[in-house]
Amino acid sequence: MAYRKERPKLERTFLQGPDLTFDGKNPPREYPAVSLCMIVKNEADNLADCIGSVGDFPAEIIVVDTGSTDHTVEIAKSLGAKVYRFDWIDDFAAARNESIRHATGDWVFWMDADDRLEPNGAAKLKQAVVSGKADVYMCRVVSHGKGAGSADAVVEHFRLFRNGLGLKFHGALHESIAPDVIDLGLVVARTNIEVRHTGYSIDIEDYKAKARRNMAIINAELKKNPDDLYWRYHRAASLSILGDPEQAAADYEAVLADPPPQLNWEIYVYQAHTGLLDIYNNAGKFDDARRVLQLALERFPQRRHLAVVAGLFYFGQDELDTALKYLLRAQRLPRESDALGQAWSPGKLESVLGQVYLLRGEHTLARQAFMDMLAENGKTVSRTPPAEYAEAERLFAAGQFDAVCDLLDTVAMGNLPALRLLARAEDKRERWHSATAKLAQAMALDDPLPDEWVTLAEYVLHTRHFNSAERLCRLALQANPENAQAMNLAGFIAFQQNDAEKAMNYLLNAFLHAPESDWVRQNLEKLATALQLPLTEAIRQFGGRMLGQKKPSLAAIAFSVLVQIAPTDADAYRSLAVALNALGQENEAMLAWQTAEQLKAV
Numbered sequence: 001m002a003y004r005k006e007r008p009k010l011e012r013t014f015l016q017g018p019d020l021t022f023d024g025k026n027p028p029r030e031y032p033a034v035s036l037c038m039i040v041k042n043e044a045d046n047l048a049d050c051i052g053s054v055g056d057f058p059a060e061i062i063v064v065d066t067g068s069t070d071h072t073v074e075i076a077k078s079l080g081a082k083v084y085r086f087d088w089i090d091d092f093a094a095a096r097n098e099s100i101r102h103a104t105g106d107w108v109f110w111m112d113a114d115d116r117l118e119p120n121g122a123a124k125l126k127q128a129v130v131s132g133k134a135d136v137y138m139c140r141v142v143s144h145g146k147g148a149g150s151a152d153a154v155v156e157h158f159r160l161f162r163n164g165l166g167l168k169f170h171g172a173l174h175e176s177i178a179p180d181v182i183d184l185g186l187v188v189a190r191t192n193i194e195v196r197h198t199g200y201s202i203d204i205e206d207y208k209a210k211a212r213r214n215m216a217i218i219n220a221e222l223k224k225n226p227d228d229l230y231w232r233y234h235r236a237a238s239l240s241i242l243g244d245p246e247q248a249a250a251d252y253e254a255v256l257a258d259p260p261p262q263l264n265w266e267i268y269v270y271q272a273h274t275g276l277l278d279i280y281n282n283a284g285k286f287d288d289a290r291r292v293l294q295l296a297l298e299r300f301p302q303r304r305h306l307a308v309v310a311g312l313f314y315f316g317q318d319e320l321d322t323a324l325k326y327l328l329r330a331q332r333l334p335r336e337s338d339a340l341g342q343a344w345s346p347g348k349l350e351s352v353l354g355q356v357y358l359l360r361g362e363h364t365l366a367r368q369a370f371m372d373m374l375a376e377n378g379k380t381v382s383r384t385p386p387a388e389y390a391e392a393e394r395l396f397a398a399g400q401f402d403a404v405c406d407l408l409d410t411v412a413m414g415n416l417p418a419l420r421l422l423a424r425a426e427d428k429r430e431r432w433h434s435a436t437a438k439l440a441q442a443m444a445l446d447d448p449l450p451d452e453w454v455t456l457a458e459y460v461l462h463t464r465h466f467n468s469a470e471r472l473c474r475l476a477l478q479a480n481p482e483n484a485q486a487m488n489l490a491g492f493i494a495f496q497q498n499d500a501e502k503a504m505n506y507l508l509n510a511f512l513h514a515p516e517s518d519w520v521r522q523n524l525e526k527l528a529t530a531l532q533l534p535l536t537e538a539i540r541q542f543g544g545r546m547l548g549q550k551k552p553s554l555a556a557i558a559f560s561v562l563v564q565i566a567p568t569d570a571d572a573y574r575s576l577a578v579a580l581n582a583l584g585q586e587n588e589a590m591l592a593w594q595t596a597e598q599l600k601a602v
Contacts, residue, residue, distance in 0.1 A: 003257050003295055017134040017189040022127040024120035031130045033059035035103035035163065036111065038081075039095040041088070043113035044070040046198075050113045051079050057122040058109065064099040090217050093175035097168050109160045114199040115141075124193045128160060134189035136161040136181055143197040144345070151305070151342045155267055156190065173217045173234060211241040229260040233272055245279045252276035256295065267341040270300060274309060274342060281313065289313065304333040305342050308349050311356070318465035320356055327353045347373035347413075355440045359460065359468045361475050366444035373441075374414045381445050385417040392421055401428040416442050423459075432462040453479060454486050466493050484514035492523055495530070503527055504542045505554060508561045515564060536566050543575055552582035563592075570599035 036058035040047060051061060061081040065073050066088040076083050086098045100108050107129050111117070117125075128137050139159040144152050158177050161167055165184065169175040181188060199210070215238050221231045236251035252272050259269045273296035280289035293313055300306050307330035314323035330349050338344075354369035374380060388407050395403045404425040412418040419442035426435035436459045443452050453476035461469040470493045476486035491506030504527060510520045528538035543558030559576035566572055573596035580589035 017187040019190045020128070020131065020133060020137075021192045022124035022131075024123035024127070027123035027126040028130045031126050032106035033104070034107045034109050034125075034129060034160075035060050035062055035100075035105035036109050037062045037064075037096075037099040037103055038111055038113065039064045039066060039086070039092070039099050040068065040072055040076070040113050041066045042068045042070045042072060044068075044072045044075055046113040047072060047075050048079060050111060050115055051076075051081070053115075053117040053121070054109075054111070054125075055122040057125050059105050060103075062099050062102045064095060064102075066095055090220065091172040092217075093169040093171050096175050100163070100167075100169075103163055106163055107160060108163050111159075111195065112197070112199070114197060116196045116198065118194040118196065121193055121195070124191070125160060128189075128191060128193065133187075135165065135186040136177070136188045137193070138188060138190045139193045139195050140191075141195045141197050143199065151344050151348075153267075153271075153342050154338070154340055155264075156340065157195075158188070159193075159195065161186075172221060173214055208241055211238040214238050215242070229255050229258065230262045233260075233263055233268060236272070237275065240275055240279065245283060249276060249279045252279070256292070264340075270296075270303070270306075270341045273299070274306075277309070277313070281316070286317065302333060302337045303341075304330050304335060304349075305338045305344055307333055308344055308352065311349075311352055315352060315356060316463075318467050320360055320468065323356050324353075324360070327356060347376040350376060351437065351441070354444050355437060358440045358444050358456075359465075359471065361471060363444065363448075366440070370441050370444045377413060379414045382415045383417070383446075384415075386411045386415055389417055389421070392418070392425075396421060396425055399428075401425040405429065412438065413441075414445065416446050427459060430462070432459045435459045436463070448479070450480065451476075451485070454483065454489060457486070457489055461489070461493065466497055469493050482513050484510045484517060484520065487513065488517065488520045488523060491520075491527075495523065495527055500527060500531060501542070501545075504538070504558075508539070508542075508557050511561050511564075512557060536562060536569070536572075539565070540572065540575070543579070547575070547579060547582070552579045555579040556583060568599055570596045572596075573599065 034057060036051070036054055038050075038061070040063055043050075047063075061076075061079065063073075063076040063081040063083045064086045065076070065083060066086055073083055082102065084098065084102055086095055088095070096110065099110070109125065136158050137160040138156045141155050141157050141159075142152055143154075158181060161177065161181075165180075165186070167177045167180045167184075169177055170179045214234065218231055218235045218238060222228060222235065225231075232251040233255045236248040236255070239245070239248035239251070252275055255263070255269070255272045256276065259265070259272075263269050263272075273292060277289055277292045277296065280286070280292060290313075293310060296306055297310060307326050311323045311327035311330060314320075314326065327349065331353075335343075350369045350373035354366045354373060357363075357366035357369055371381075386408070388411060392404045392407050395401075395407065405422060408418045408422045408425075412422050419438045423435045423439035423442065426432070426438060436456065439452065439456050439459065443456065453472050457469045457472035457476065460472060470490055473486045473490035473493065476483050477490075480486075487506050487510035491503045491510060494500075494503035494506060503523075507520060507524050507527065510517070511524065514520055524539075525535055528535040531538050533541065539558050539562045543555045543562065546552070546555035546558060556576065556579035559572055559579055562569065562572040563576055573592045577589045577592035577596065580586075580592060
C-alpha cells in the first residue's frame with residue numbers, strides 16, 4: 001500500500017496567541033463571572049467530585065441532563081446547579097450548545113462529569129480570565145489508562161472562552177468550537193492548566209458501552225459519506241474496543257494512506273499508527289506490524305512514546321538487541337516530544353529497559369534501570385512486606401489469584417516480597433508477561449534467589465521467547481552448574497527449536513544430575529520419538545557421533561546415562577570405556593571394560 005509521506009496541512013488557522021504559564025499563586029479576588037457548563041447522563045457517581053474540583057471559580061453551574069435514570073439531577077441541584085433537560089439526539093454538539101445557551105457569565109468553562117480540575121486549577125483559571133491575553137484558552141486534558149504502567153493520552157481543548165461571541169460547538173462526536181474560532185479569527189492561548197479525564201480508567205464493559213454509543217453517531221455520519229476518513233478513523237477506534245479488528249484495520253490503513261487534515265497529526269494520526277500496530281500484533285500478523293511500525297518511525301522519528309513502542313514490539317519478538325536500541329533511543333529523546341497524544345506513565349521506559357537488561361544477563365544495568373523507575377515514581381526498594389501481604393498470602397493459599405493481584409498490584413513497585421508473590425499469582429493466572437515483569441524487577445533489585453533464574457526462564461518460555469529462555473537457563477547454570485532443572489528446561493527449549501543434538505546434550509546432563517526426575521526421562525523419550533528411535537538407540541547414536549567428532553566428554557556423558565538406563569547392555573559399557581580412556585580416565589575405563597566382559601560372559 002502506498003502512503004503519503006508529507007503531513008497534511010489545514011487551510012485555515014486560528015490566531016495563535018502566547019503559550020501561557022499560570023502559577024495559581026495569589027489569584028485575583030475579583031474576576032469576570034464564569035459559567036461552568038456541563039452535559040450529563042447517569043453521572044451520580046462522578047458529578048460531585050467534578051463540581052467539587054472547580055471550587056468557587058464559577059459564578060453559576062449549568063447542567064444539561066440528557067436522560068438520567070439515577071440521582072444525577074438531584075445531586076446537581078443539591079450542589080447549586082441550574083438543571084435543564086435535553087432529549088438526546090445522538091449529537092454532542094447539540095447538547096453542548098444547549099448548555100452554553102443558558103450561560104449568563106462573561107466567560108464559559110465546560111467540563112464533563114468524568115473530568116477533574118487539577119488541585120490549583122481554579123486559581124490558574126482565575127488568573128487566565130483576568131489576563132486579557134486571549135479570547136479562548138486551551139487546557140491540557142490528560143487521560144490516564146487503566147492499570148499500572150499503561151499509557152496516558154494528552155490532548156488540548158478549547159475549554160475556556162468568552163461568552164457572547166456567537167461561538168457554537170460543531171461535530172456530533174468529539175465536538176469543538178474550533179470552526180467558529182477559526183472563522184472569527186479569535187486569539188487562542190495555550191496554557192498549563194490541566195484537566196484530568198477519568199473516562200478511560202473505567203471497566204471494559206463501561207468502555208464498550210461508550211463505544212457502542214459512539215458507533216451510532218459514527219454510522220450516521222458514514223451513511224452520508226462512506227469514504228469520510230475523519231469518521232473512518234473514529235469508527236476504527238470504536239471497533240477496536242468492540243472486537244472487530246478486521247474492519248478497524250481496514251479503516252486505519254485508509255487513514256494512514258491519506259491522513260485527513262481534520263485529524264490532529266500528533267494525536268489522532270499518531271494513534272492510528274499505534275492502534276493499527278496493536279491490531280496486527282495481537283493477531284500475530286507480525287510482518288504487517290513491522291511495516292506499520294517502520295512507517296510510524298519514519299513519520300514520527302522524535303516521539304519518545306513511539307521509541308518505547310518499538311522497544312516493546314521487538315521485546316515481544318524476542319529480539320532483545322533491537323529492543324535495546326530503541327529503548328536507549330527513547331532515553332535520549334526529550335519528554336516534551338510527548339507533550340500531545342500518547343505518553344507513557346512515569347517509569348514505564350525504565351521498567352521495560354530493566355527487563356531487557358536482565359534477560360540479556362546484564363544484572364547491574366538492570367538494577368540501575370529499575371532504580372531509575374522507582375525514582376520516577378518517588379519510591380525506594382523495600383524488603384518489608386506491605387500491610388496487605390498477609391491477606392494476600394491467605395488468598396494465594398486459597399487459590400484466589402485474581403484477588404491477590406488486585407490487592408498487591410498498586411503496592412508492589414519496589415517491594416520485594418510483594419513482587420515475588422505477585423509473580424507467582426500472575427503465573428497461576430497464566431499471565432506470563434506480567435509474571436516476568438514482576439519477577440524480573442525483584443531479581444534486579446535484589447540478589448536472585450537460587451531457583452529464580454529457572455523460574456523466570458519458565459515464565460519467558462510460556463511466551464515462546466526461546467532465545468531469552470535459553471539464555472536464562474545458562475545464567476542459572478552459571479550460578480549453579482549442577483542445576484538439573486535448568487539443564488532439563490534448556491534441553492526442552494533446544495528440542496522446541498529442532499536442535500536435537502543440543503537438546504540431547506542438555507537432557508543427558510540433566511539425567512546424570514537427577515536420574516529420578518520423571519520430567520527429564522519424559523523429555524528424553526519425546527526426543528527419541530521425534531528421532532524415530534528407541535531411547536537407548538538414540539543415546540547410543542549420539543554418543544557414537546560425539547566420539548567421531550572427538551568430543552569424548554560428551555560421549556562419556558551419553559554412555560554413562562545409557563548404562564543407567566540399560567544396565568545389562570555390554571556394548572554400552574564398552575563404548576563408555578572407550579570414551580573414558582580418551583579422557584585419560586584409565587582406571588574408570590578399565591572398570592567399564594571389565595563390566596562389559598562380565599555381561600558378555602553371562
